[in-house]
Amino acid sequence: MILTYCYRIKPSAEQEVVMLHTLEWLRRHWNYALGQRLDWLRRTRCRIDRCSLVSEPIGDISERVTYYTQQSALKETKQLFPEYKTIWAEAQQVNLQRLNRAWERWLVPDRSGKRGGRPRFKKPGELRSFVYPRINCPKAGAHLKEGILKLSKIGGMRVILHRPLPNGFKLKTCTIVHKADGWYCCISMEDKTVPDPLPLDEVKSPIGVDVGLKEFLTTSMGETVPRQQTYRKAQRHLARQQQKLARQQKGSKNAEKQKNRIARVHQRLGRIRKDFHYNTAHHLVKNHDFIAVEDLNIKGLARTRLSKSVLDAAWGQFITILDAVAVKCGIRVVKVTPHGTSVDCSNCGAKVPKTLSIRLHQCHRCGLEMDRDENAALNILMRALNAVGLIVSACGGQENTQPLKQEAECWSGVQLSLF
Ligand SMILES: [Zn+2]
Numbered sequence: 001m002i003l004t005y006c007y008r009i010k011p012s013a014e015q016e017v018v019m020l021h022t023l024e025w026l027r028r029h030w031n032y033a034l035g036q037r038l039d040w041l042r043r044t045r046c047r048i049d050r051c052s053l054v055s056e057p058i059g060d061i062s063e064r065v066t067y068y069t070q071q072s073a074l075k076e077t078k079q080l081f082p083e084y085k086t087i088w089a090e091a092q093q094v095n096l097q098r099l100n101r102a103w104e105r106w107l108v109p110d111r112s113g114k115r116g117g118r119p120r121f122k123k124p125g126e127l128r129s130f131v132y133p134r135i136n137c138p139k140a141g142a143h144l145k146e147g148i149l150k151l152s153k154i155g156g157m158r159v160i161l162h163r164p165l166p167n168g169f170k171l172k173t174c175t176i177v178h179k180a181d182g183w184y185c186c187i188s189m190e191d192k193t194v195p196d197p198l199p200l201d202e203v204k205s206p207i208g209v210d211v212g213l214k215e216f217l218t219t220s221m222g223e224t225v226p227r228q229q230t231y232r233k234a235q236r237h238l239a240r241q242q243q244k245l246a247r248q249q250k251g252s253k254n255a256e257k258q259k260n261r262i263a264r265v266h267q268r269l270g271r272i273r274k275d276f277h278y279n280t281a282h283h284l285v286k287n288h289d290f291i292a293v294e295d296l297n298i299k300g301l302a303r304t305r306l307s308k309s310v311l312d313a314a315w316g317q318f319i320t321i322l323d324a325v326a327v328k329c330g331i332r333v334v335k336v337t338p339h340g341t342s343v344d345c346s347n348c349g350a351k352v353p354k355t356l357s358i359r360l361h362q363c364h365r366c367g368l369e370m371d372r373d374e375n376a377a378l379n380i381l382m383r384a385l386n387a388v389g390l391i392v393s394a395c396g397g398q399e400n401t402q403p404l405k406q407e408a409e410c411w412s413g414v415q416l417s418l419f
Pocket of ligand 1: 028231346347348349350363364365366367
């Protein structure tokens with residue numbers, strides 16, 4: 001299990017200058033290294049339908065640019081640009097490793113066949129963090145002891161340890177991050193022992209969770225958590241602040257200050273949302289030992305008219321947080337496909353189509369009447385229990401095979417109507 005704890009650090013004014021300087025030079029190096037890679041790609045590739053007159057490398061074809069060639073060139077860089085001598089060598093290496101990872105994500109598709117976007121050139125101020133890949137070991141660049149963080153080439157500074165480091169973890173890396181409201185050090189640590197998930201036959205209080213816009217979430221027990229609307233509430237305040245920025249002269253000191261003020265509003269909103277997600281996740285994990293959620297296509301939902309509300313709710317972040325909290329406590333979180341969860345009847349499996357405005361689920365076959373979200377949560381729970389092979393008896397008196405059969409029926413019906 002890898003955890004990351006972030007603490008605020010208090011660098012002196014001189015140290016801050018050095019750190020900003022470090023970020024700037026690393027950014028330039030990133031841009032240079034990315035340019036080198038793109039250049040190599042352009043020189044060695046030719047469209048299949050073009051003759052060689054159109055696309056021909058001029059001069060020698062350079063050697064393939066990889067992480068290793070770039071890393072070994074660091075020595076030369078330091079001779080040409082003595083500024084790089086003032087930056088911890090490992091931080092420079094990690095900078096190149098990050099580029100390498102972005103590069104590979106762009107060129108090599110992952111298991112589902114998706115690729116990342118092309119790595120971008122960074123504008124001034126866009127690189128916001130650098131890494132000391134070792135901490136608290138003899139040759140490390142960073143040492144954290146008794147509330148003082150000592151960074152090579154920068155110096156010692158106070159760390160505000162608002163919570164102690166957990167016991168039994170080995171400290172791995174230290175990332176220095178420049179955020180809107182100051183500097184932070186994020187310490188990642190690892191513990192090889194991960195609590196085993198609770199065995200399936202000991203599951204006592206399983207629960208299905210349906211996330212929505214009317215309520216933030218509804219559980220299969222009928223419990224609801226109201227939505228927050230963090231962004232919507234702050235929208236007018238933000239608009240005012242952005243208006244102020246628009247009236248200021250671009251690039252001026254005051255405009256910079258105003259920009260920072262806006263960034264801090266956004267930061268606060270993000271923090272409020274995250275805190276709410278953590279509290280909700282802990283509440284669920286504390287009271288239940290098996291949680292079923294939908295595997296939502298949030299990118300798709302964010303393209304609809306409801307996008308602002310969808311992104312404000314941030315279900316994706318919530319599910320990631322829920323997953324992490326559950327792993328820590330040894331509880332299973334199962335994701336199921338959301339297809340048709342609000343349409344199917346949780347009691348008999350009949351299809352009850354309804355628009356978003358119909359809040360009540362009324363089954364025409366078995367006469368079941370219940371809240372629409374609760375019905376969906378029950379469906380989600382049933383699907384998850386089916387997926388892990390548990391028989392449902394506690395919720396709705398459903399037999400194990402029934403929904404599957406019903407689904408098969410429906411599918412055949414759909415196919416018949418198609419042909
Ligand atoms: Zn029914």
